[in-house]
Amino acid sequence: MTQTSPVRPSGRAGAAVVPVLAFAGIVVAVMQTLLVPVIKDLPRLLDTAPSDATWVLTSTLLSGAVATPIMGRLGDLFGKRRMLVASLAVMVVGALVSAFTSDLLVMIAGRTLQGFAMGAIPLGIGLMRDMLPRERLGSAMALMSSSIGVGGGLALPAAALVAQHTDWHTLYLGAAALGVVAIALTLVFVPESPLRAEGSFDLPGALGLTAGLVLFLLPVSKGSDWGWTSGTTLGLFGAAAVVLLLWGLMELRLSAPLVDLRTTARREVLLTNLASIMVGVSFFVVSLVLPQLLQLPAETGHGLGQSMVVAGLCVAPLGLTMMFTAPVYARLSSRYGPKTTLIIGLLVIAAGYGGGLGLMSAAWQTVVTSVVLGAGIGLAYSSLPALIVGAVPASETGAANGLNTLMRSIGTSVSSAVIGMVLANTSDVVGGVAVPTLHGFRVSFGIATAAVAVGLVLALFLPGRRPSARPQLRASSEEEANLERARAREALRGFQGRVLDASGVPVAHARVTLIDRHGRRADATVSAADGSYTLAVPAQGPYVLAARAPGHGPLAAPATHTGEGHCVDVDLPLPPETVTA
Numbered sequence: 082m083t084q085t086s087p088v089r090p091s092g093r094a095g096a097a098v099v100p101v102l103a104f105a106g107i108v109v110a111v112m113q114t115l116l117v118p119v120i121k122d123l124p125r126l127l128d129t130a131p132s133d134a135t136w137v138l139t140s141t142l143l144s145g146a147v148a149t150p151i152m153g154r155l156g157d158l159f160g161k162r163r164m165l166v167a168s169l170a171v172m173v174v175g176a177l178v179s180a181f182t183s184d185l186l187v188m189i190a191g192r193t194l195q196g197f198a199m200g201a202i203p204l205g206i207g208l209m210r211d212m213l214p215r216e217r218l219g220s221a222m223a224l225m226s227s228s229i230g231v232g233g234g235l236a237l238p239a240a241a242l243v244a245q246h247t248d249w250h251t252l253y254l255g256a257a258a259l260g261v262v263a264i265a266l267t268l269v270f271v272p273e274s275p276l277r278a279e280g281s282f283d284l285p286g287a288l289g290l291t292a293g294l295v296l297f298l299l300p301v302s303k304g305s306d307w308g309w310t311s312g313t314t315l316g317l318f319g320a321a322a323v324v325l326l327l328w329g330l331m332e333l334r335l336s337a338p339l340v341d342l343r344t345t346a347r348r349e350v351l352l353t354n355l356a357s358i359m360v361g362v363s364f365f366v367v368s369l370v371l372p373q374l375l376q377l378p379a380e381t382g383h384g385l386g387q388s389m390v391v392a393g394l395c396v397a398p399l400g401l402t403m404m405f406t407a408p409v410y411a412r413l414s415s416r417y418g419p420k421t422t423l424i425i426g427l428l429v430i431a432a433g434y435g436g437g438l439g440l441m442s443a444a445w446q447t448v449v450t451s452v453v454l455g456a457g458i459g460l461a462y463s464s465l466p467a468l469i470v471g472a473v474p475a476s477e478t479g480a481a482n483g484l485n486t487l488m489r490s491i492g493t494s495v496s497s498a499v500i501g502m503v504l505a506n507t508s509d510v511v512g513g514v515a516v517p518t519l520h521g522f523r524v525s526f527g528i529a530t531a532a533v534a535v536g537l538v539l540a541l542f543l544p545g546r547r548p549s550a551r552p553q554l555r556a557s558s559e560e561e562a563n564l565e566r567a568r569a570r571e572a573l574r575g576f577q578g579r580v581l582d583a584s585g586v587p588v589a590h591a592r593v594t595l596i597d598r599h600g601r602r603a604d605a606t607v608s609a610a611d612g613s614y615t616l617a618v619p620a621q622g623p624y625v626l627a628a629r630a631p632g633h634g635p636l637a638a639p640a641t642h643t644g645e646g647h648c649v650d651v652d653l654p655l656p657p658e659t660v661t662a
Contacts, residue, residue: 097270098212099221102205103228105169105263108256109198110232111240112141112172115256117372118241118389119249126249129185139302140189144196146298146490147291152200153483154287154339156207157278162271165204166264172198173260180253191253198260199490202228203482206466211274220411222470223463227403237372238393245389275607280337287339289328294487296321301494305502336600340484349472350481352539353465354488356423359536360461361492362499363430366529367437367454369500370522371396371447381511383519385444395447402455403462410463419467420543426460427537433457434530438523461536465489468543496532500525575604576640577648579612580628583657587612591630593653598623614653618642628653 116138119126123134148168156164175194182188202225209221243251300307300317307314332338344350375392377384387395413422433453440446466482473481507521580591591608595616603624604616618624621642628636633655640651 097266098272099209099217099224101263101266101270102165102208102221103224105165105267106202106205106225106228107232108169108259108263109172109201110228111236111256111259112176112195112198113145113232114236114368115240115252117237117368118244118393119252122249127183127185127188133185135303135306136185136189137192139299140193141196142302142490142494143295143298144193145199146196146294146487146494148197148200149203149487149490150290150340150483151287152197153203153207153481153486154278155282156200156204157276158280158282160273160277161204161207161211162267162273165201165208165271166267168198168200168204169260169264169267171195173257173264176253176257176260180250180257183250195256199486200483203486206470206482208271208274210470211276212272220407222466223410223414223459224404224407225466227407227459227462232400238390238397241389241393278337283332283335283337283339286328286332286335289324289331290339293321293325293328296324298491298494301491301498304498305505309502341481344473344481345484347472348542349468349544352543353468353472354485356427356536356539356543357465357485357488358492358495359532359539360427360430360458360465361489362496362532363434363454363492363529363536364458364462364489365493365496366434366500366525366532367399367451368396369497369504370525371451373504373517374441374522375444375447377517381516383441383522385447387444391444395444396451398448399451399455399458402452403459406456406459407463410460413460414464414467419464419471420540422460423464423468423540423543424537426457426462426464427533427540429457429460430454431457431530431533431537434526434533438526441519441522462489492532496529499528503528575615575617575648576624576626576642576651577613577615578650578652580608580614580630580653580655581612582633582655585654588630588633588655591628591633591653591655594627596625596627615648626651626653628655630655632658634658 116123120138123129123137124131127134127137152164152168172195175191175197178191178194179188180191182191205225205228206222209218209225213221240252243249243255296317300314300321304314329342332340332342345354372392374383375385375387375395376389377386379386410422413425433450433456436453437450440450465485469481469485503524504517504521505515507518507524508515509518510516576595580588580593582588587608587610589608589610589612591612591614593606593608593614593616594602595604595618597603597619603619606614606616608614608628608630616626623639623641626636626638626640628638634657636653636655638651638653640649642649
């Protein structure tokens with residue numbers, strides 16, 4: 082087990098943590114929409130067939146989906162800042178590879194490396210939970226969660242401007258430069274989290290999840306090209322189901338799995354992840370439809386005839402509004418809870434798409450639609466990490482938020498495939514060129530509305546706001562975290578006491594772990610400056626309290642909780658460290 086001393090951010094670092102992590106999230110999100118302005122030109126630019134050129138986008142999607150839960154788990158085990166910097170470094174390497182090539186295979190390799198940066202989003206959320214005081218955490222996580230949309234929305238006009246006036250490879254050089262800046266700011270202003278999960282990295286689980294996700298997302302991304310009923314598409318879907326089923330059975334047998342499926346199966350976690358898929362679907366529809374509507378020639382009868390740059394500017398309010406909803410979310414969530422805020426966000430999204438059905442005849446109308454949808458998506462995205470953080474142990478936030486980000490990615494992937502198929506099947510062929518129709522755009526908006534309706538039903542079944550049986554680690558240090566636990570003792574059932582050395586002197590920064598009768602970790606904390614600790618129990622019964630601190634021998638003390646609504650006092654005297662000659 083890794084031992085790390087708690088690190089308290091300095092005043093300067095503490096103030097800079099949120100903007101630096103949000104900037105890193107925006108940089109990562111830029112990679113998702115970097116090529117949108119040149120998508121239609123990729124076959125010519127890479128001298129390849131259109132079906133092969135789509136791999137430049139598909140490769141980033143696949144690697145991002147795979148990397149997100151894996152990097153989250155690695156962050157829980159070995160340090161979230163360390164893995165955040167590693168994710169950004171891999172992205173920079175991938176951007177540089179793509180910047181100096183026009184070869185399809187090399188370009189795909191570079192884009193695959195760029196996708197690994199998606200793990201930065203859950204890692205940033207985990208760092209915020211570990212370090213920030215309670216009053217700052219809500220708005221900070223909201224901003225970090227919304228950075229996916231913020232970066233995507235702001236990147237569109239910037240990338241369009243660059244692509245229209247310079248060589249398209251400059252897009253990658255700019256992305257690499259932003260990545261280097263994000264790494265430098267992270268190293269200077271963001272301290273490492275002191276929290277570590279127990280156990281080792283589940284390599285077989287990582288390989289199994291990778292195989293299952295690739296087998297599932299590959300036909301989702303390429304189904305419209307291969308045919309949804311083709312043997313290849315159906316075969317890959319069937320193989321994905323088998324691999325993911327076997328992977329799940331394997332994970333349930335492990336004491337330290339890559340993804341804790343038992344935690345994932347909790348109602349609040351499961352429903353939040355399913356709702357995340359629906360929010361991902363709704364977010365990507367507007368990103369696909371409005372740019373095409375704006376850039377279609379006016380001669381089509383429904384196109385708005387705008388340039389690439391103007392189209393990007395009209396959609397940019399989507400990301401800007403998402404960014405500005407972070408403080409609004411914090412106020413709503415603190416008063417009504419993240420469940421209510423998620424419901425409000427979904428209702429606003431539904432209003433945006435419903436109104437957007439009749440707002441497709443002028444550029445200013447698309448701006449209105451973007452603003453309304455940005456507000457709704459911002460509220461919904463901001464609510465998701467708060468719901469996850471409130472339902473999982475502090476040491477599992479990286480992996481849990483990584484899985485949640487993966488669910489959003491699955492939503493955007495499904496959205497891309499379904500909307501692409503709808504627009505293709507409703508297009509008119511003019512002069513040998515397929516032109517999307519107004520009917521196709523409206524059907525796409527209808528699909529987004531239906532996805533939001535499903536998400537709304539899921540959100541309604543989420544548990545209501547109530548005192549949590551598990552204290553949330555929302556302090557800027559382990560000492561403050563234990564103070565929050567102490568304040569919540571009246572609402573807890575658990576164990577409390579002090580960690581002492583052989584002479585009865587309090588031991589600070591000792592790692593205390595609660596183990597249930599099945600050998601699984603039920604809770605964990607670090608002793609405060611006065612040696613005090615507090616642990617919550619999920620149910621009555623026998624437990625083992627394990628304590629360890631540098632310079633002392635380990636201790637394992639049996640204890641039983643009767644299930645009554647109070648804390649059982651158990652002091653933990655650590656023996657002297659044994660030195661072997």
